[in-house]
Amino acid sequence: MGRNMIWIGLFRLTSCLLFALGIVTNCLAGEPLEQIKQNTDKVLAILAEPALKAPDKVRERRELILKAVDKRFDWEEMARRCLARFWPQRTPEEKKEFVKLFKDLLQRVYMDKVEGYSWNKIHYEGETIDGDYGVVKVKIFTAKEQAIHVEYRLLKKKDHWWVYDFSVEGISLTNNYRTQFNEIIVKSSYQELVKKLKAKSAQH
Amino acid sequence: MEFAVGLFVLVGIICLGYLSIKLGRMEIVGGKGYEVYALFSNTGGIKTGSSIVLAGVEVGRVKHISLENYQAKIVFSLQPDVKIQEDAIASIKTKGLVGEKYIEITPGGSEKFVPPGGKIRETQPPVDLEELISKILFEKI
Numbered sequence: 001m002g003r004n005m006i007w008i009g010l011f012r013l014t015s016c017l018l019f020a021l022g023i024v025t026n027c028l029a030g031e032p033l034e035q036i037k038q039n040t041d042k043v044l045a046i047l048a049e050p051a052l053k054a055p056d057k058v059r060e061r062r063e064l065i066l067k068a069v070d071k072r073f074d075w076e077e078m079a080r081r082c083l084a085r086f087w088p089q090r091t092p093e094e095k096k097e098f099v100k101l102f103k104d105l106l107q108r109v110y111m112d113k114v115e116g117y118s119w120n121k122i123h124y125e126g127e128t129i130d131g132d133y134g135v136v137k138v139k140i141f142t143a144k145e146q147a148i149h150v151e152y153r154l155l156k157k158k159d160h161w162w163v164y165d166f167s168v169e170g171i172s173l174t175n176n177y178r179t180q181f182n183e184i185i186v187k188s189s190y191q192e193l194v195k196k197l198k199a200k201s202a203q204h
Numbered sequence: 205m206e207f208a209v210g211l212f213v214l215v216g217i218i219c220l221g222y223l224s225i226k227l228g229r230m231e232i233v234g235g236k237g238y239e240v241y242a243l244f245s246n247t248g249g250i251k252t253g254s255s256i257v258l259a260g261v262e263v264g265r266v267k268h269i270s271l272e273n274y275q276a277k278i279v280f281s282l283q284p285d286v287k288i289q290e291d292a293i294a295s296i297k298t299k300g301l302v303g304e305k306y307i308e309i310t311p312g313g314s315e316k317f318v319p320p321g322g323k324i325r326e327t328q329p330p331v332d333l334e335e336l337i338s339k340i341l342f343e344k345i
Contacts, residue, residue: 081313084310153326167328170330170332171331172328175293
């Protein structure tokens with residue numbers, strides 16, 4: 001009888017352990033990919049919403065999209081990486097101003113693309129996790145069945161995966177802006193870069 | 205006379221050895237500097253000995269290329285005085301339109317540096333111009 005109890009106890013313990021392990025692996029597996037997918041689905045749902053398609057609803061729709069994107073994109077990390085070696089030289093106020101200008105720039109550039117694109121099908125190819133860093137690969141199919149390769153690079157901060165860079169067809173956003181900003185600052189000054197970004201912002 | 209011929213042959217062999225080491229970009233005794241590595245989805249034709257440049261200045265060479273988990277692992281041999289920030293980006297570029305391939309490092313702003321034997325996390329594979337052009341063309345039709 002005593003032996004039977006031990007066996008039952010052991011069985012229960014193993015089941016508990018396996019169950020706990022199952023939960024843990026389930027949480028770990030598909031984390032960044034799952035989070036990217038949730039956000040993309042949210043944006044697609046906003047774009048597909050018939051009530052928001054009217055011309056007078058453009059502003060409202062954009063705000064909703066931005067809200068969804070804000071939850072996944074780490075603008076400060078992105079701006080820091082784009083300004084690269086010039087970032088530590090900036091004062092906290094300058095940094096704050098730059099992050100805002102940078103966010104405005106990206107929103108201007110990408111909002112039209114997101115709104116105007118015919119998102120036919122999205123295929124999530126997979127993810128790789130290396131410590132606190134993750135990469136999610138996505139293939140977006142256009143209406144003409146042409147595949148566009150997009151890669152998100154994410155950083156984990158308090159269980160939340162934040163996008164700090166993404167590349168389209170292998171061209172990284174951070175690398176592109178880092179080169180451009182570096183060129184402007186080296187040729188003239190940081191103030192000149194801010195002036196240019198402000199002028200662009202005013203144009204819109 | 206025989207001694208002179210022997211000496212001539214010897215000098216010739218030494219010269220040949222020197223040339224092959226120089227042209228083959230080999231290092232006899234390890235070489236100075238340190239090594240770091242990066243993973244690329246595609247090498248685009250980078251070879252052992254290809255240049256690694258930073259701001260157009262050569263700072264090292266490709267030491268070894270191997271396959272790791274269906275990705276290309278490229279080992280860089282860098283000059284000892286060149287420090288690479290943790291958020292630096294290594295991208296494969298082409299000199300001109302059809303020229304030699306090389307690796308360009310865009311310096312980052314992080315205070316942490318990649319240690320010897322460490323990994324440059326951010327990489328950008330070469331851009332396939334042909335594929336890009338065809339995509340733009342077909343998209344337009």
